[in-house]
Amino acid sequence: MDASIDTLRDAVKVTAKSLGIDLIGITDLTRLAGAPKRFHATDYLPTAKSVIVLGTHFPDGIVDNWDKTPSGYQYYGYSIPNKELGHACYKIAKLVESGGYRCFPIVPTGHSKDMDSTKQMGEFSHRHAAVAAGLGELGYNRLLITPQFGNRVRLCSIITEAPFSPDPMYDGPLLCDKCKKCIRACPGKCLDESKMLSCTVGDKTYNYVTLYHFRCFYNLLGIGPNTGGHINIPLPNKNGELGQLAFLSRYIKAYLLRFRMFQYMSRQQNAVDWYDYCGRCLHVCDRPVNRFKKDQER
Ligand code: SF4
Ligand code: SF4
Numbered sequence: 615m616d617a618s619i620d621t622l623r624d625a626v627k628v629t630a631k632s633l634g635i636d637l638i639g640i641t642d643l644t645r646l647a648g649a650p651k652r653f654h655a656t657d658y659l660p661t662a663k664s665v666i667v668l669g670t671h672f673p674d675g676i677v678d679n680w681d682k683t684p685s686g687y688q689y690y691g692y693s694i695p696n697k698e699l700g701h702a703c704y705k706i707a708k709l710v711e712s713g714g715y716r717c718f719p720i721v722p723t724g725h726s727k728d729m730d731s732t733k734q735m736g737e738f739s740h741r742h743a744a745v746a747a748g749l750g751e752l753g754y755n756r757l758l759i760t761p762q763f764g765n766r767v768r769l770c771s772i773i774t775e776a777p778f779s780p781d782p783m784y785d786g787p788l789l790c791d792k793c794k795k796c797i798r799a800c801p802g803k804c805l806d807e808s809k810m811l812s813c814t815v816g817d818k819t820y821n822y823v824t825l826y827h828f829r830c831f832y833n834l835l836g837i838g839p840n841t842g843g844h845i846n847i848p849l850p851n852k853n854g855e856l857g858q859l860a861f862l863s864r865y866i867k868a869y870l871l872r873f874r875m876f877q878y879m880s881r882q883q884n885a886v887d888w889y890d891y892c893g894r895c896l897h898v899c900d901r902p903v904n905r906f907k908k909d910q911e912r
Contacts, residue, residue, distance in 0.1 A: 619776065622778075626638070626640075630702060633698075633702040635668045635670055637749050638669070639744065640778045641746035642777075642778075643664070646746050649739065649742065653738055658718045658737075659717075659773045661716065662775055664773075665747065665771050666706065666747070666772040667744045667749060667772075668699055669763075671767050672687075672692075673686075676691055677897050687893060692890050692893075703720075703770050706719075710776050715775045716775045717772050720737060744769050745784070745816075748784055749767075752822055753790035754792050754823060755895045756822040757899070759899070760789075761789060764902055789901055791901075796894075801838055801840040801894060802826075802849045803826075805823045810822070826854065828860075828861045829855060830892075832861060832865075834890045834892050834893075837868045838892075847864060849864070
């Protein structure tokens with residue numbers, strides 16, 4: 615590896631830290647070779663050699679006290695971290711390009727134009743890239759668990775043709791103890807343990823539950839009960855995915871039956887940019903334990 619690429623690699627890390635980014639890792643593409651079609655780095659940048667992954671932690675107090683009001687989590691746990699990540703990715707992509715290597719920064723959260731709306735899936739998995747880049751492991755609930763901040767991070771990736779040397783993958787104690795609090799906390803039966811999935815990143819294999827994307831999306835919009843949105847039209851109680859038509863009919867029902875609340879939520883969302891409701895599967899995961907002085911005193 616020539617010295618200039620290592621100098622650029624160091625500059626990327628220093629810049630990320632100076633921009634307030636908590637976690638940064640780099641992976642080569644061999645660790646992500648098992649990704650499905652449309653999720654390969656080269657699907658976006660054919661000359662790609664590496665992926666830089668940034669992670670930012672959001673305040674634990676807003677998560678632990680989500681039941682007081684979901685607004686803090688929606689804004690400081692979703693909207694602002696995604697903007698901070700976008701800003702940092704923009705700066706770092708320009709830095710790497712100034713060193714002579716093209717970059718394709720992915721948008722932090724799925725944007726309607728780029729995501730697969732029939733499956734409610736984004737264009738690239740930041741979570742899998744983060745595991746490959748050494749930031750942590752995939753938990754039973756499919757989310758990244760980091761040793762420093764557990765699930766409570768947002769992520770973003772920059773695909774680049776710079777041939778950076780990869781960081782080592784996480785190799786510490788198991789981060790998910792399969793306590794299943796996340797499964798029990800889901801208000802929509804969206805995480806199905808009867809259909810386990812497995813994926814391999816580098817030389818590690820992770821097993822996690824199936825997520826029913828439309829059921830979850832319904833709750834992320836705050837339509838279902840106990841998601842923070844107060845529209846409270848339950849999902850069907852049966853197991854399994856919702857389906858696009860069923861989703862749409864319930865969405866229209868919510869619009870007609872709870873018109874005032876629906877309008878209020880839409881305006882509120884536009885006022886502070888788009889953000890998620892629910893997130894209960896993330897909130898209840900308490901890894902790592904005893905990070906705060908108050909918890910250590912108990
Ligand atoms: S709550 Fe966290 S530690 Fe427990 S099973 Fe879910 S992801 Fe694993
Ligand atoms: S965000 Fe809410 S609805 Fe979606 S899987 Fe997590 S707990 Fe369930």
